[in-house]
Amino acid sequence: MSGEELPTKEANVLRGHGGAVLAARFNSDGNYCLSCGKDRTVRLWNPHRGIHIKTYKSHGREVRDVHVTQDNSKLISCGGDRQIFYWDVSTGRVIRKFRGHDSEVGSARKLVCFVLVKVNAVKFNEYASVVVSAGYDRSVRAWDCRSQSTEPIQIIDTFADSVMSVCLTKSEIIAGSVDGTVRTFDIRMGREISDNLGQPVNCISLSNDSNCILAGCLDSTLRLLDRCTGELLQEYEGHICKSYKLDCCLTNTDAHVTGGSEDGYIFFWDLVDATVVSRFRAHASVVTSVSYHPKDNCMITASVDGSIRVWKT
Amino acid sequence: MDSDEEDFVFVGTPIEREEEINSRKKKALAETSGHLRTLPAWKQEVRDEEGRRRFHGAFTGGFSAGFYNTVGSKEGWTPQSFSSSWKSRAEVKKQSVLDFLDEDEKAEMEGHLLGTSSQFDTFGFTAAELARKRAEKEQKQRPSAIPGPVPDELVAPATESVGLFSDTANVFSKQILHYYLEHASCHLLGVKLLLKMGWRRGRSIKDSGSNSVHGTLLNPFLKFDVRREARKAFLALSSSDKPDGSEPVVSGPDDLIEEPATDGVQSSQCLPVYVRQPKQDLYGLGYDPYKHAPEFREMKRSCSSENKEIVIRKPFSSKHGPVASKSRRLAPGFGIGALEELDVEDEDIYASGYDYAETYVLDDKEPSGTLEDCQKRAGKDLGFVPRFKIASNSGYQLERFEPPIVPSDFVARHKFPALLDTNNLTSSQSPPEVPPPEDNNLKVMIEGVAALVARCGKLFEDISKEKNKSNPLFDFLNGGRGHDYYARKLWEAQQKHTDQIKWRPDEKLYCTVQKMTAESRGKILGERPLERSLKDSSSSASVEDHVHIQSNMSDTFTKPERELLETAKPFKDDPAKQERFEQFLKDKYQGGLRTTDSGKASNMTEAARARERLDFEAAAEAIEKAKSANQSKLSAQQFMEFTMAAGPRFTSGGVEHGKASSTEEVISKKVYPKREEFQWRPAPLLCKRFDIVDPFMGKPPPAPRARSKLDLMFTSDAAKITKSEDIIVSNDLLHIPSKSNENVVTEMEGKESEVAVEVENVERPVDLYKAIFSDDSDDEVEEAGVNQTEDPQKKTEAASAALSRLVASDFLESLGKELGLEVPPDVPPPTTKTGTSPSIRHVPEDSRATGAIPQDLPPSASLDNHGQPTIQGHIESKPLEHTVGNEDIDREKSPSSRKKNDNDVRPDTEDRRDRMAKYDRSSSSSEDGRSRKRFRRHRHRHSSSESDSSNSSEDRYRSRSRDHKRRSSRKKHRRRKHSKHK
Structure with a gap:
């Protein structure tokens, strides 16, 4: 595939965040996007027209991840203030605050007890009935959106270190942790598969056919794993990812792998050859997040410089 | 007076005397009773009975509260805007009592x-x-x-x-x-x-x-x-x-x-x-330091009277004096209210409050003499501490230390004396050429050790000496048989080694790295620590034993030649094959210790092995040609050769950094990603929310890790096997290894077997049939081989797969028997490492029991108990015989060596048993594991006592007639098969 089909032209710049943007995500149909950042807000944008639609303020600290349901009715966001906020999209109200990751689980070490635990990632499941969050407290927690309970349904605490990223399929919870493992929790089979990559895993993202996991590791390498066998299919190198949580993802056709770099570049690799197909400077600073449009050749990138850029072919 | 008043009886109204009512009161009375009452509210004045305007209170506005006794103002009611007192603290208005008092008050x-x-x-x-x-x-x-x-x-x-x-x-x-x-x-x-x-x-x-x-x-x-x-x-x-x-x-x-x-x-x-007594001291107000020690007071007074004028000159004494005297009069905590009178109560009732419980004498005796006083003041002016004078001469000097002088001949690199040792040693004397000892094993041993010692220094020799003190084989280390040869070999190896060092440009670095111990180097490279060989401590020290140690060692270390061979990888697409190829290369070109083929190639048929060997030969030749053609690669090749010549991979420590890191990468690539599987119990509610049936049906977890790895492996093997079937399969599996032993025992019970077997067949799951009949074999076998090399977990997986295959083949035989079909003789027998070992183990016993197989059958022939031609077996089993050297010694194998070979096999079986025990451990907590475990335990006990008689085991198993029946039936088939093939 040539680089021409890749979204390398800047279509819009979404400005408004008063600080680093930590995550930018398309919604399920790709018409809108959500961003969140250090300014403690979650923002809803129309990336195609470059319009800021709504700001969701309630977080007490930086917001690290946001996700929206399939029907675009609810948001979930999490961040440095330990709580997980469940929003109504239209009214902008907080429907519920899940009690979040406190270190009660980690209270085996009493010292950790009072540390404000950051929640690194949240995701809805397919039916928006469960929210799964991954936190600094080395656990993944599942929260019930249907009941009024603010307690987690289940706490998975087999991780040895902070859990950075979480993905959900129809029947699985996949989470990547700093301990170097990508763990798949198969609800249907009732088993846990742990793929040890040996390097801290920053971000995981599923391929669109759900057969592969792309794991961004802190040794400046993206690794593509076969989910069935746990085989390492390919490694993508060239970018810098040593100290920040950077996102990576596959393009909508699964033909390329894309990810940001700490020097403000965006990289496109060929999925099979692992060659850098395209790279260009997108931001002045660290590219924290990339999100690819589910259908079109469109991508949004977010950066520490506070801007979100929309890229199209 | 009061009591008097009580006695009075008043009749009528007392007449008020005119003079008692003053004019104001009269006016007030007049007003209240008169027209003022009709005035509008804001014009009325509230007056008390004295005729004075009502005073609303000091804090509520004086005579009129608010605006005409309303909360409004002239402009209407405007609330006061809030102003934070945080920022304007200083501007807070201070109210004094006088603001709220009227004139008369x-x-x-x-x-x-x-x-x-x-x-x-x-x-x-x-x-x-x-x-x-x-x-x-x-x-x-x-x-x-x-x-x-x-x-x-x-x-x-x-x-x-x-x-x-x-x-x-x-x-x-x-x-x-x-x-x-x-x-x-x-x-x-x-x-x-x-x-x-x-x-x-x-x-x-x-x-x-x-x-x-x-x-x-x-x-x-x-x-x-x-x-x-x-x-x-x-x-x-x-x-x-x-x-x-x-x-x-x-x-x-x-x-x-x-x-x-x-x-x-x-x-x-x-x-x-x-x-x-004006306050002259620095104590707190009212504080008397001499309260409990009046004797000191006298002293102080006399002291102070001496220099009275100085005291008077002190500014603060006169300043504080009146305050002290005043506050002494009033009680401390109670201010006198503006409206209160200064009463007796206010005076000093808490005077004791001044007397602090702890009294300590601060006898600040002031120095007398006006000169000092003057000095003091002068010092104050100059900013010095009072009562200190500037020293005329100071003893303090800033001490300076000169930086140490670096000797001119200093080199900022550490030289390792040990290395010099070895170098000197090598250069000093060259032992005379000695013919190698006749014993081939010993020769190999000596060569290997010498190479090792040359590589790793004297330390290794010492260690091995220490370790093998009692071992007669290592006598050459201590000057016993073959010592001369050893010395020569050592010298040679060292010579070679130093040549290498000299030849290498980055000698320095190499040397420093080279002196690291194996452990530290291993640590750096992330290798797993050396495992103790199973039989390491055992007394029966055979060559094979040490070979095992060697193989263990070599397993733990990386293979540096791998990336050197990167250029020549003819079997890149097939890693297992490539690995075998490398092994082959090593065998071909290097002498030194040989390991038994640790299962890499043993899961192949002999024919396949032979074919592969031919392939390898061709490939190696091609590589060799390429090598000679490509002169530029000489150095790398030399190095490779050198490292290989040194035997086990103690060598790679000397590689320069970049290379080391690349090796590391290779390791990490090899090690990672590592997949593990565990049981995980999703919460029932989570299952519900995900719209998934709870895999555990809400059963409470019996133990943290409920499902055994064995189960999981089976499920991964044949993915569609449901849980219940799974259990059956594993049960089946468990019966089978013991079955072959039972063969010997329960021959006589074979007659009534058929019915039971049929029942068993009904129980067998369809998936197992599928698994058996579907064309699995070759690639999977190879995969298993690869897995084995990767990590112990994979090994166990492979072992279990092999076991299942064993089950399958066995079952196939029995099935064929039942259906009256001939089992095709050329069905590829399951020859995984673990698969072969039972047959190795049992066939001689079988033969002993039945007398069908002659006693003096070469052990290599016993490997192919499924009808492979014996001669071919000889040839193909060659890779298995690396232990003894390059030459094909099968043919002239003496009975003793054969026995050795038998011994050689045994660790394998033990190995396997060990692995099975591992399964046991891993599955010990499973729900269904308990029964299984029992089975296994029996089996283990049995297999451990396999070599001795059958009678005891017969007794043990008689009670379990069902198993017996099955086994005996199978045994029968097996025997028939054997007899047929032999």
Whole structure:
């Protein structure tokens, strides 16, 4: 595939965040996007027209991840203030605050007890009935959106270190942790598969056919794993990812792998050859997040410089 | 008086006397009753019964609360805007009581306000006021001769009299004197004067004022009298210079004249001499450090009296003095309210509060002498600490240390003496060429050890010496048989080694790295620590034993030649094959110790192996040609050769950094990603929310890790096997390994087997059939081989797969038997490492029991118990015989060596048993694991006692007839098969 089909032209710049943007995500149909950042807000944008639609303020600290349901009715966001906020999209109200990751689980070490635990990632499941969050407290927690309970349904605490990223399929919870493992929790089979990559895993993202996991590791390498066998299919190198949580993802056709770099570049690799197909400077600073449009050749990138850029072919 | 009143009976209304109602009251009454009532609200004035406007209170607005007693204002009601006091703290308005008082109250209050204390009361206001108060009080308390309030005139202070009378000069002079007395006790002259005038200490000078009480007119006589007194005093002063006023005389002649009614006035005349002891110390107010130690007080006083003038010169002493005297009078915690009178209660009832419980003497003895004092002040001016003077000469000097002198011949690199040792050693003497010992094993041994020692230094030799002290095989280390040869070999190897070092450009680095121990290097490379060989400690030390150690060692270390061979990887697409190829290369080109083929290639058929070997030969030749053609690669190849020649991979430590890191990468790539599987119980609610049936049906978890790895492996093997079937399969599996042993035992019970077998068949799951009949074999076998090399977990997986295959093949046979079909003889037998071992183990026993197989059958032939041609077996089993060297010694194998070979096999079986035990451990917590475990335990016990007789096991198993039946039937098939093939 040539680089021409890749979204390398800047279509819009979404400005408004008063600080680093930590995550930018398309919604399920790709018409809108959500961003969140250090300014403690979650923002809803129309990336195609470059319009800021709504700001969701309630977080007490930086917001690290946001996700929206399939029907675009609810948001979930999490961040440095330990709580997980469940929003109504239209009214902008907080429907519920899940009690979040406190270190009660980690209270085996009493010292950790009072540390404000950051929640690194949240995701809805397919039916928006469960929210799964991954936190600094080395656990993944599942929260019930249907009941009024603010307690987690289940706490998975087999991780040895902070859990950075979480993905959900129809029947699985996949989470990547700093301990170097990508763990798949198969609800249907009732088993846990742990793929040890040996390097801290920053971000995981599923391929669109759900057969592969792309794991961004802190040794400046993206690794593509076969989910069935746990085989390492390919490694993508060239970018810098040593100290920040950077996102990576596959393009909508699964033909390329894309990810940001700490020097403000965006990289496109060929999925099979692992060659850098395209790279260009997108931001002045660290590219924290990339999100690819589910259908079109469109991508949004977010950066520490506070801007979100929309890229199209 | 009260009781008297109670007795009165009042009849009628008492007539108010006109004079008692003052005019204001009358007015008020008139107004309330009159027209004022009709006025609008904001014009009405609220008045009390005295006719005064109502005072709403000090804090609520004085006479009218708010705006005409409303909350509004002229502009309407506007709430006060909030202003934070945080920012404008300093601007907070201070309200004083006076803001809220009206005139008459103020006038009333006036006396109670803070006034000049009597010591400084130049004009005597406060003193007079106090005196009046006291008089009033006293008068109230006792029945006085003169009823009614004491007329103000009686206690009128001197000022009034000043106003009244003409002799202001007199009074003034007295007051000034008084002032002098109070303030400057040092003004002795004034005191003297007054004393001469008849004044006594402690007495007010206002006695003249009190004199004026009697008559409203001060008679000129008195005035004259005073003057006369003064004149007398002057005269006396001239005559006597020393005053004797230490003891105040209470009453003078003037006092005697006083009337009893003016007792209170008299008391006011006696002024306490407050400033007797001005505060000169630095203690807190009221604090007496000598409270419990009066003896020190004397000392202090004498001390301070010595340098009185210095003390007086201190500014703060005079400043703090009055404060101290004043606050001593009033209770500390209770301020006097604006409206309260200064009562007795307020005075000093908490005086004890000043006395702190802990008293400690701070005897700050001041140095006497004006010189020092001057110095002190000078020092203060200059900013020095008081009482310290600048030293004329200072003993303190900044000490400087010169930096150490680096010797000119210093090289900033550490030289390792050990290396020099080896180098020297090698260069010093060259042992004579010695013919190798006849024993091939020993020769190989010696060569290997020598190479190792050359590589790793003397340390290794010492270690191995230590380790194998009792081992006769290692005698050559201690000067026994073959020592000469060893010495020679060692020298050779060292020579080679040093050549290598010299040849290498980055010698320095190499040397430093090279001296690392194996452990540290392993640590750096992330290798797993060396495992103790199973039989390491056992007494039976055979060559194979040590070979095992070697193989273990080599397993733990990385293969540096891998990336060297990267250029020549003919079997890149097939890693297992590539690995075998490398092994082959090594075998081909390098001498040294050989390992038994640790299962890499053993899971292949002999024919396949032979074919592969041919392939390898061709490939190796091609590579060799390429090598010779490509001269530039010489160095790398040399290095490779060198490392390989050194035997096991103790070598790669010397590689330069980049290479090391690349090796590391290779390792990490090889190790990671590592997949593990565990059981995980999703919460029932989670399953519900995900719309998934709970895999555990809400059963509470019996133990943390409920499902065994074995189960999981089976499920991954044949993914569609459901759980219940799974259990059956594993049960089946468990029966089978023991079955072959049972063959020997339960022959006689074979007759009634058929029915049971059929039952078993019904139980067997369809998936298993599928698994058996579907074309699995080759690639999977190879995969298993790869897995084995990767990690122990994979190994176990492979082992289990092999086991299942064993089950399958066995079952196939029995099935074929039942169906009356011939089992095709060329069905590829499951020849995984673990798969072969049972057959190796059992066939001789079988043969012993049945007599079908001759005793002297070569062991290699026993490997192919499924009808492979024996000759081919010979050839193909060659890779298995690496242990003994390159040459094909199968043919002339002596009985002893064969026995050795048998021994060789045994560790394998033990290995397997060990692995099975591992499964046991891993599955120990499973729900269904318990029964299984029991089975296994039996099996293990059995297999451990396999070599000895069958009778005991027969007894043991007789009770379990069902198993027996099955086994015996199978046994029968097996025997038939054997006989057929042999």
